[in-house]
Amino acid sequence: MPALSKQLTIDLYLDNTVSMQGFVKPGNSTIYAKTVQALESAAISSWPSGHISYAKFGANIAKLQRPEYLKAVFPYFYNAPDTNIEKVIEATNKNNLTVIVTDLFQKEADATLLIDKINKQCIQQHMAIGVLGIKSEFLGRIYDVDIYQNSFDYNSGLNDPKRFRPFYLLLLGKHADVAYYYEKLLQNGFKRFPNCQYEFIIISPYIVNPLPAFGKSKIKTIKKMVEVRSLVKANENDKRLRQFCLRAPESYFQVEVKYNQLLHTIPFNERNILPSIDFKKLKPALKKNDSIPVEVNDFVQKFETLNGSLAVTMKFSSADWPGKGIYLLDLTLSPSQEAYQIPDWFSEWDMNGIDGTKTLNLNKFLNGLWETNWRVHQPKIAHFYCYIEKR
Amino acid sequence: MKQPLHQRINWTDILGILGCFVFFSFLALYLENYILNEVIIVSADVTMEDWLNNVFHMWTMVGIGIALLFIIIWYAWGNSVAIDRVENTGKRVGWWILFCLLIVTTLASVFIITADEGAWVGHILFGVDVLGFFYFATALFSPSAVKYSPPGAQTLRRIINR
Numbered sequence: 001m002p003a004l005s006k007q008l009t010i011d012l013y014l015d016n017t018v019s020m021q022g023f024v025k026p027g028n029s030t031i032y033a034k035t036v037q038a039l040e041s042a043a044i045s046s047w048p049s050g051h052i053s054y055a056k057f058g059a060n061i062a063k064l065q066r067p068e069y070l071k072a073v074f075p076y077f078y079n080a081p082d083t084n085i086e087k088v089i090e091a092t093n094k095n096n097l098t099v100i101v102t103d104l105f106q107k108e109a110d111a112t113l114l115i116d117k118i119n120k121q122c123i124q125q126h127m128a129i130g131v132l133g134i135k136s137e138f139l140g141r142i143y144d145v146d147i148y149q150n151s152f153d154y155n156s157g158l159n160d161p162k163r164f165r166p167f168y169l170l171l172l173g174k175h176a177d178v179a180y181y182y183e184k185l186l187q188n189g190f191k192r193f194p195n196c197q198y199e200f201i202i203i204s205p206y207i208v209n210p211l212p213a214f215g216k217s218k219i220k221t222i223k224k225m226v227e228v229r230s231l232v233k234a235n236e237n238d239k240r241l242r243q244f245c246l247r248a249p250e251s252y253f254q255v256e257v258k259y260n261q262l263l264h265t266i267p268f269n270e271r272n273i274l275p276s277i278d279f280k281k282l283k284p285a286l287k288k289n290d291s292i293p294v295e296v297n298d299f300v301q302k303f304e305t306l307n308g309s310l311a312v313t314m315k316f317s318s319a320d321w322p323g324k325g326i327y328l329l330d331l332t333l334s335p336s337q338e339a340y341q342i343p344d345w346f347s348e349w350d351m352n353g354i355d356g357t358k359t360l361n362l363n364k365f366l367n368g369l370w371e372t373n374w375r376v377h378q379p380k381i382a383h384f385y386c387y388i389e390k391r
Numbered sequence: 392m393k394q395p396l397h398q399r400i401n402w403t404d405i406l407g408i409l410g411c412f413v414f415f416s417f418l419a420l421y422l423e424n425y426i427l428n429e430v431i432i433v434s435a436d437v438t439m440e441d442w443l444n445n446v447f448h449m450w451t452m453v454g455i456g457i458a459l460l461f462i463i464i465w466y467a468w469g470n471s472v473a474i475d476r477v478e479n480t481g482k483r484v485g486w487w488i489l490f491c492l493l494i495v496t497t498l499a500s501v502f503i504i505t506a507d508e509g510a511w512v513g514h515i516l517f518g519v520d521v522l523g524f525f526y527f528a529t530a531l532f533s534p535s536a537v538k539y540s541p542p543g544a545q546t547l548r549r550i551i552n553r
Contacts, residue, residue: 219435222507226432228439245439247432247508391429 001206004176008050008097010043013088014064014072015102016056021078022140023103023167026158028073031136031193032167036072038189039099039169046184059084061091089117089172094125097173097181104168104359107144111361115368122172123376128204129369130171130178130264133349134190135197135357138165142356154356161195165356166349175204179264199345200264203370205377207268207335208259213239214384217255220311224251231326231387232282243387252301252315257333257382259309265379266370270310272339273381275300278330281322282387292322299329310381318390326389333382337374342367400470407532408462412455415524419451423516432508442506447513450503454521457496461489462528469537482540486529493525494518 014020014036023032043052054064056072058080071077085102092098106114122129137158142165143151156163169185171178182200190196216239219227224247231243244253261267279294286292301313312333321327350363373379424443433442468485497518504513530544531551539545 222432222435224432224508226439227437230440245428253435 001209001211002174002176004180005047005097005174008047008173008177009093009095010047010050010052010181011091011093011096011098012039012043012052012054012069013061013098013100014054014056014069014077015058015083015085015100016072016078017058017080017083017105018078019083019103019105019141019143020167021075022138022142022154022165023136024073024078025075025139026137026156030138031134031164031190031196033073034193035134035136035167035169035190036101037070038185039101040069042181042184042188043097043099045188046181055088056080057084057088058082061087086114086117089114089121092121092127092172094122094127094173097171097177099181100170100172102168102170103166104362104365105143106361106365111365111368115365115372118172118369119372119376123205123373126205126377127172128175128178128202128206129373130169130182130200130202131366131369132169132171132182132185132200133166133198133345133359134169135161135164135166138356145351145354145360150354152354152356156356159195161197163357164195164197166359168359175202175206175209175262178202178204179262182264199343199349201266201343201366202262202264203373204262204265205373205379207262207265207379208381209262210260211240211380212257212259212382214242214255214382214386215239217257217384220254220256222253224248225253225316225388228389231389238385240383241385241387243389245389245391246316246318247391249319250315250317252313254311254313255384257310257312259381266343267341268335268339269341270305270335270339271303272336273303273310274334274336274339274378275312276332276334278328280328281325282328283326284323286322299331312382314386316388318388321390324390326387329386329388331382331384331386332380334378334380337371340370340374342370401532401534404466404532404534408459408466408528411524411528411532412459415455415520416452419455419516419520420448423447423520426512426516427509430509430512431506434507446504446506447517450500451517451520454496454500454517455524458493458521458525458528461493461525465489465529465537466532466534469534469540472536474536482537483542486537486540490522490525493522497521 023030054066054069055061056064059082088100118129138154138156141151142154156165171181179202190198225244228243228245275296277294277296277299279292299314301315304311346363346366349358351358351360427447428439433439500514500517504510504517530541530547
């Protein structure tokens, strides 16, 4: 996973459509208004020598100077009739951290379009997407809540957080930058706001860090095979690699894989791990050096959870392998789609009927984003290489 | 009157003992790896190379070192006794005592040379190296007074014309 940036440009985008007006109408001390101020201070404390650019967006993006940005705590700032968040996504620079403040107001078709844009612009560029939902006081109109484009007035009041309306920060950038900026936001601001409810998730190509090194993983048992170091002259610093000699046609080992799941990523069930295998003969190479067609189940016998880590049993039935020689086995372990435990707030904050405390199509958007990310990256929890000698 | 020590030492014997040492060390450190690599299965998280270096080679060289010490003792003792015209049972007993002590050392290897499978091959090779070194070094390169005390020494010397 790429390391935290030492210096960074932070692009702050504020959604200035009228649907956002309600967050500042109750006054400039709402959780929303305080968050707008905290965004800047968190950026400065995260990267003191970094650069912050300010912009607002409705149908188009307009650059702002800092004094104009500070006016975002007043209702008149929110005067754009229409929103086009896709343009902001298009403007995203993968080397920067992009922070988008929005109510994620979108129709069903908008959500699909937005997911598609984020996929092309961010997910496929190995960027992480942080979604921070924060509930704030609200007094105003909520638009287009159904297919008839009905709208309704909503007053959350100031004292009952359960009635507050959510707005969202989309954080787009390197995983480490997104996570770091979120922690700074917590410290610098909204964690201390009274009555503040918030939820945060990072959708990213990475779910564990560092990726467990096979060379450092403990082999619990080994039968009819031995570990060696001298089969292939390999880079000794490559800790993903281990080398074995088979002593019998049926042999196996069990390795314990310990990993640290990254904070704020979607948790997964270790019982639904999807292994994938690439197996080829290296020496003497087959005619075209093609992969030998194998089934994952030919090698991966079982997964067990052992004291908070994963025990993988690899078996080797070498009788059918094409002759003596050195083989390369490349094993990747990824949680299956079913393994992920989608946070409850995706659906709990999703608008189902006229309810000002919820967001239209939120579940569709977040689930779609997560699914797209899973399809593109299939985030890994381990990637091992074995050189295996059949004698 | 006894001759001074340097005159009593047969330098051919010393070179022969050193030759045996080099031969059995080479056997233990290189040639036997080919056998061990085929039969030994080491335990989890130990590589074959580490097992060879840290277990077999190390302990076998300790065993060969002990055998060398016993050979020196045997040689020094053999130099200090008189040459008899007839075979002396006491000298043969002395050799057997040292040899039996080395057998005990070899038996101890069962506890120090361990592996998941095939450790017995390691024990046999340990025995071959340690006992073989002592036997051949003493049978072929003992001082005159005890040169026929090791069993089979006479035959062996005849075979190699010594």
